[in-house]
Amino acid sequence: MSKGFAPAKINLTLHVTGRRPDGYHLLDSLVAFASIGDTVSARVADKLSLSVSGPMAAGVPEDSSNLVWRAAEWLGGLRGAVLELEKHLPAASGIGGGSSDAAAAIRLLSELWTVDLPSASETASLGADLPVCLDPRPRRMQGVGERLSDPLVLPPTEIVLVNPGVQVETPAVFRVLDRADNDAMPDDLPAWADETALAEWLHTQRNDLQVPACNLRPEIGEVLTELDLMAPLIARMSGSGATCFALFPDGSGAAETACDKLSRAHPEWWCRAGRLL
Numbered sequence: 001m002s003k004g005f006a007p008a009k010i011n012l013t014l015h016v017t018g019r020r021p022d023g024y025h026l027l028d029s030l031v032a033f034a035s036i037g038d039t040v041s042a043r044v045a046d047k048l049s050l051s052v053s054g055p056m057a058a059g060v061p062e063d064s065s066n067l068v069w070r071a072a073e074w075l076g077g078l079r080g081a082v083l084e085l086e087k088h089l090p091a092a093s094g095i096g097g098g099s100s101d102a103a104a105a106i107r108l109l110s111e112l113w114t115v116d117l118p119s120a121s122e123t124a125s126l127g128a129d130l131p132v133c134l135d136p137r138p139r140r141m142q143g144v145g146e147r148l149s150d151p152l153v154l155p156p157t158e159i160v161l162v163n164p165g166v167q168v169e170t171p172a173v174f175r176v177l178d179r180a181d182n183d184a185m186p187d188d189l190p191a192w193a194d195e196t197a198l199a200e201w202l203h204t205q206r207n208d209l210q211v212p213a214c215n216l217r218p219e220i221g222e223v224l225t226e227l228d229l230m231a232p233l234i235a236r237m238s239g240s241g242a243t244c245f246a247l248f249p250d251g252s253g254a255a256e257t258a259c260d261k262l263s264r265a266h267p268e269w270w271c272r273a274g275r276l277l
């Protein structure tokens with residue numbers, strides 16, 4: 001089996017700047033990826049099949065509604081493969097698990113089937129988060145997700161991801177968003193000298209979905225309060241939630257420590273420590 005990593009997508013910022021006539025929202029987001037993620041394995045076969053395992057597999061579909069399956073069909077038509085998805089990321093949690101899995105499958109299958117790797121914008125029909133996940137490096141993401149900057153350089157940074165064990169469907173959060181015409185990020189993003197400078201700048205930016213998501217699911221506010229008690233460089237929600245992230249100085253071990261403490265205090269929460277990629 002060929003094996004690929006599907007890293008968690010983190011929206012370090014998420015500004016909602018407008019709304020298209022079709023209802024999709026215009027975004028301006030600084031997207032990064034973490035060393036925490038799912039794995040996708042594949043080998044060529046006569047027909048498509050998918051199995052899902054791993055600690056977060058419960059409830060994740062094994063049929064053609066799985067984004068991995070949809071991506072394989074979209075890429076290969078009638079070509080076949082045995083696909084195995086090992087779920088470590090919670091589903092419907094604002095860290096793009098399904099999109100990152102699908103992107104990993106596309107990377108693997110384009111090699112195995114010797115078909116051209118699609119361009120990022122071609123993958124947008126599979127989901128707004130697909131383009132940025134196709135080549136998972138830090139980028140500014142705009143439009144509804146299809147406009148991507150060249151890769152950015154972020155300082156080495158430790159990260160903790162925490163999910164209170166609630167699933168949040170993305171459309172539900174967009175539906176309760178008060179206003180869609182918020183400020184974009186500045187035209188030119190700074191070159192951050194280190195993780196402290198990155199976090200100081202992030203404090204001047206926003207996730208416009210955080211307040212509506214907290215109103216829908218107050219558990220998210222509880223996670224952010226607890227993360228703030230760990231003295232991070234910054235704590236914020238990713239995407240439409242409910243997963244929140246906290247950044248810590250590189251090499252400090254503080255992310256691991258915070259993760260241990262939170263896991264002990266809240267065994268029902270999903271907590272993982274890692275690094276920004």
Ligand SMILES: C[C@@](CO)(OP(=O)(O)O)[C@H](O)COP(=O)(O)OP(=O)(O)OC[C@H]1O[C@@H](n2ccc(N)nc2=O)[C@H](O)[C@@H]1O
Binds near residue numbers: 093126
């Ligand atoms: C909000 C973001 C930010 O990165 O992340 P998540 O919270 O999903 O991780 C993404 O834009 C989500 O991307 P993805 O989950 O692929 O979205 P899609 O399947 O294309 O769309 C699901 C639904 O979200 C809403 N949607 C999505 C993207 C967008 N730019 N505007 C929207 O209004 C629409 O209601 C759409 O029907």
Ligand SMILES: Nc1ncnc2c1ncn2[C@@H]1O[C@H](COP(=O)(O)OP(=O)(O)O)[C@@H](O)[C@H]1O
Binds near residue numbers: 068
């Ligand atoms: N490979 C997959 N992993 C997780 N969820 C998936 C996958 N394929 C399809 N889904 C479905 O997609 C929805 C969104 O999941 P996900 O991509 O993890 O969330 P988000 O868009 O919040 O980042 C879930 O309701 C789930 O049932």
